[in-house]
Amino acid sequence: MNASFTRFLRSNGWSIGLFGLLGVLLVFTKLIQPSYGSSGVGALANAALPFAFATAAQAIVVIAGGIDLSIASMMAVSSVTAAVLMDGASEQSAIFVVIFVLLLGLTMGAINGTLIVLTRVPDIVVTLAMLFVWEGVALLILKAPGGAAAEWLKGLIVGTVGIPGIPTTITDWIPKALVLLAVAIGIVWIPVRRSRLGFSIYAIGSDALAAFRSGVAVGRTRVAAYALAGLFAAMGGLVLTMSTGIGAPIPGPYLLASVAAVVLGGVALGGGKGGLLGPILAVFILRLVRTDLTFLSVDPNITTVIEGIIMVGVVILGGLVALRARRT
Amino acid sequence: MTRELLLDASGVAKNYGAVAALSNASLAVGAGEIHALMGANGAGKSTLVKILTGAVKHDTGQILIRGKTHRVNSPAEARRSGLVSVYQEPAIIPDLEVADNLRLTETPIEPFRHWVSELGVNDLDLRETARNLPLAVLRVLDLARALAIEPDVLLLDEMTAALPADLAEKVLDVVRRQGTTSRAVIFISHRFLEISALCDRATVLRDGATVGVVDIEEGVEERIVELMLGPAADGPEQPASRTTTPISEQTSAARPRLTVSKLGAGTKLQDVSFELRVGEVLGVVALEGQGQDELFETLSGFRRPSSGTISIDGTEQRFGHPADAIRAGLVYVPSNRVDALLMQRSVRENIALPFCAGSWGPIDMTREAERVGKAIDRLQIDTRAQGQVQRLSGGNQQKVTIARWIATGVDTLLCFDPTRGIDIRTKRQIYALLKELAAHGSSVLVYTSELQEVQLVCDRVVVIFGGRVVDVFPADAADEPTLMRAAYGLPRLAATVAGQPDHAPA
């Protein structure tokens, strides 16, 4: 019992630490802005939502030993597709749009993965090229921000959940956006993580040769990992459209943010390590730092600079860790 | 031998381009038999293993397991058709828990547990991440996993390497007991002691073909060494007679240039000491994986030693980067030319590379052409394909890697298997060059996997086994059988039983 507890600490130590850091930051926020409360948490969850999906997407690919630079562009394609299809359509048909966009994401990711496996060009180059391709596709679908979103979809991430029997003083602290995030990621990731596919994804990132010798179909697993990343990117695109009510063809700043959150979240850039919880916690931390800088009335542009420096710092740190791991 | 044949491979051949890795290999193993697969470096063992496990496909020949054709594309397919291999590098995913590793290979848990405890690992926690376990335990787990699947044919590649003595004992014990089941075990090892204690028969490969199958009995070592060496006249060249190598006499009293003392690095290089004298060609002979790679990497500044010292002309050296070693006069020619060459660049750029490392500024093109031209002439490099080094023949590529240091000027040349896979003519030129360099006052340390080269090139030779120097011979005493015996950790023939080296495997 004791041994399994220490092992739990060891394998989840990073996530526990991130939880602690997030708690400290929340206390700090409350100190510098005494009025910060449940609405602030709700705003944080909303702001973090697209970043969280982008990061989940990136995390899966990185765990599988790769990287996907085209995530933000795939989000843009998903966002504009959803906005265009829902424009003028009935509320009920939106559910089909959602399903279609999710399938679209899965397909885009699978195309990325297939190109990597078939061309044998390094993932970083393929996804760089696909970054431009998906960006172009988004622009072809919608030249300028526009389209619409179904009301019920928008409502999914506004406000808090009411649970009968639980006083609103508690439910006020549970924003719908957070619940949506947990449900959407959990519904995909938990079954995958426990299946053979999940092991295989970790296996090819950890040691591709040992994975091959253990009977893993390395190429197929890689394609699956990229497809899952595409699926999460599509979710990210959907929440973008849900929160703004329109679709935007120009990709947001999600690429570097996702890489930084993945590294900060304890997923080694070499692959094979970590999970989705850590990176998503890292997203909330990075978003909260931004909120705090605003509360401290730092110029929003300087905030961007500081954010950039934090991200580059985190990535450099990740590089250092990888370098030391390689030496030993 | 009327046992049922579980594995029956015959006439297996495999070509890589123009190179024949296997020409006519056969291997037949019966039920309840433990069968050693032997062969010197490059005899084709690893290619045969790769074919059996599905990592590569054979061109011709037939492989039957329990009478059914075995033609597989991956280790997973090989497992399904009844053959499981345990590799030197355990096929265990470091970042997954042991239990997840078992799920990945669909291994039944209870038999696995049984074998793990049989093999002497008692306190294994299946929820432990594989990375946190020592390498020796991982190898044992890999074996237990293979046994749990109950394969028809079990292939063990250097199973006891990197295992502590007690675990190795348990492993050998378990393998021995496999001999009483209806299973066939193929046992690959460099250690005669293990083989004679364990195996029933041995198949010997040489130059890609099976040259003999022998029963393991008293004194079979001599027969196996003979088979691995082949007929004496088969060597590509006659050893040079002693009168043509007067250098050895001159240098016997020469001062040492490079002194290596108690050097250790990684898990393989344990404790190596020797002297390389001025004007000497010193050979290093070892079977694969006895620490020679680590030795050369450490001497050339690629890797830091974990113990021991390196001295040049009496001064102790510490290398943090190959540039440090070069400054101290130690230059390195690795065996794999792909590691040393800029394949897409020209001969000239490759040879001039060390100069560019020193100076970023404008290049004096005429002076460079002159230096490079001299080195090219001296090595007689065929430069018809000037544009890209990757279009030169292997021999010419190897010459380019050496020419680079001839152009720079060389005190001490470290050559790791410089003649692997190149034609006879080039080999001769390289031998001549190494001797000539030594005659002009340089020192050369050369590892070679081709034993008949030793007497052609070297003045003396050190033999390494298990990460330690086991013997030193003057060139005229270092004929192939002597070296082969020494490389396998066997005592010198002339010596009595008392001469048994104490570092033989436990």
Added chain:
Amino acid sequence: MSQIDTTAPPIGLRIRRLVRDQPLIPLIILLIGLVIILEILRPGIVNERWIANTIKFAIPLAILASCQTLTMLTGGIDLSVGIIATVSAFVMATQVTTYDPAIAIAISLIPALVIGLANGIGAGLFRVHPLIMTLGTSLIATGGLQVYQRTVLATGSAIPDSLAWLGTGRTHCIPNSLVLFIPLAALIILGLRRTGFGRLLYAIGDNENAARLSGVHSWKVIVALYVLSGFLAGIAGLVYVGLIKAPSLSLAVPLLLPSVAAAVIGGTSIFGGRGGYAGTIVGALILTVLTTLLTVLQVPEGARRILFGLIILGVTAAHVRLTEDS
């Protein structure tokens, strides 16, 4: 590794080898082909004026693409060149209202060198993938530029006559920017072939292990390389603002993708070790003509990006095939 083939290669392979060894010839044929197509689509469009204009627009792109060429030779890439060029142009245009043009230009190159240095340290010392590193610094630089803009809101901006002359002027139908570009290009081409530094770029990109074996400290080369790349990007920004004459916060950012594409089309391998600047210059010309062609054909921006992305992927995949076959 591949075996050395001893038999005579088939004709198809020989053509592929020619393409690989003399990449300039097919590139120039492609360029001429594009010009001919353009002339067919719009008869009369190709004249002296058009040629001068094409060269004028190709030059800033070619200078930016030199950054990609140099970094790609080592197996890297520099995605910060777009924003570096923009920063330099913007700083120069705002500083020139208070300082002498020469001083303003000198000031404007400081941020370029600093960003380059940061890239070099990240990529060379900490071994962060150059793509991620330069992406990160470009994010920081974008924020920094916005901060800077707020501090100079009141000063306004101007383009010094010298840069306008250089960027847009023509002397007897010959664009003035060639005065800068020809020596610069000659310096880069010669520098790559005939200096130790140039050779080391190829060496590191071809086989870093072999370079190390020969005593090369590659991190020093990488740091110097990214500083140089930043400097060249700054110069490109100054030339470009002289051409566009309207400094903005995203002036040269749209040139980033074409700069990568120009180097790739020009035959520089994104994996390092192979290529050169001459091909890149032709690549920049091809892209400039192609852009005109796409505009004439009224191809939307989205399709253009898809095309550029596919060009990068296609050329790289072809390169992988070529090197594996030989």
